[in-house]
């Protein structure tokens with residue numbers, strides 16, 4: 209129970225990696241604000257799992273691209289649980305388009321969810337921490353594609369590359385406030401975002417050959433790293449990206 213007494217906000221807590229993170233933080237003792245947009249049933253499942261561990265969860269519908277919703281998430285943490293200590297910017301999306309065909313609305317949407325959302329939600333979180341003169345932990349779920357090229361997904365790579373620089377900048381700017389900021393870069397994790405890949409056996413098998421540990425990751429693999437970064441054991445860690453990718457980023461094969 210490394211997070212007893214702490215309060216965490218997790219975006220996209222009704223499915224995939226965010227659900228795994230919210231459950232893990234809850235079972236480490238944190239009370240959790242579980243954000244969702246469309247996955248209400250999933251968010252309720254997350255809350256029930258946290259309650260089964262003996263902690264508390266509060267489900268909140270909030271679209272991270274809307275500043276009013278960002279403030280609502282932070283305010284709900286303070287109103288319901290008295291404060292917030294940990295913010296996990298997990299919500300994200302991807303769209304596949306060749307660069308030359310990428311429409312403006314697709315660019316705007318991916319950037320809004322993956323970069324603008326974390327920017328203004330983090331701002332709302334930091335403002336409350338500053339007022340209360342409290343330290344805090346910020347963990348962004350980025351991607352190996354904050355570094356690694358992904359043809360056909362330039363909008364996604366731009367958003368995650370931006371999230372990497374946001375994290376580095378904020379580690380410097382928020383350090384004096386006692387707030388740490390880190391990214392987790394998952395590789396290929398079995399979640400709904402990868403539905404097309406999971407259903408394409410030849411493509412999936414080719415990918416698995418590039419993963420030294422020989423399997424896809426799970427939400428729990430990512431959640432363990434979040435629990436560590438949110439814990440006292442990580443109090444001197446800020447400004448870093450942590451790969452959770454089964455070795456994918458270091459993998460190279462002669463043909």
Ligand code: NAP
Pocket residue numbers: 219220221222223224225226243244245246247248270271272273298299300301321349350351352393394395396397398399400401402
């Ligand atoms: P997922 O199951 O599709 O989850 C995406 C989550 O984002 C959903 O919970 C969704 O909420 C939420 N979301 C989307 N738009 C939102 C908005 N405007 N406001 C609030 N929440 C919003 O996929 P996932 O794999 O767990 O993805 C989670 C994060 O991990 C993303 O940032 C993704 O880029 C990153 N990631 C995933 C992988 C992978 O292989 N799976 C690899 C690297 C990085 P609703 O369901 O409620 O709509």
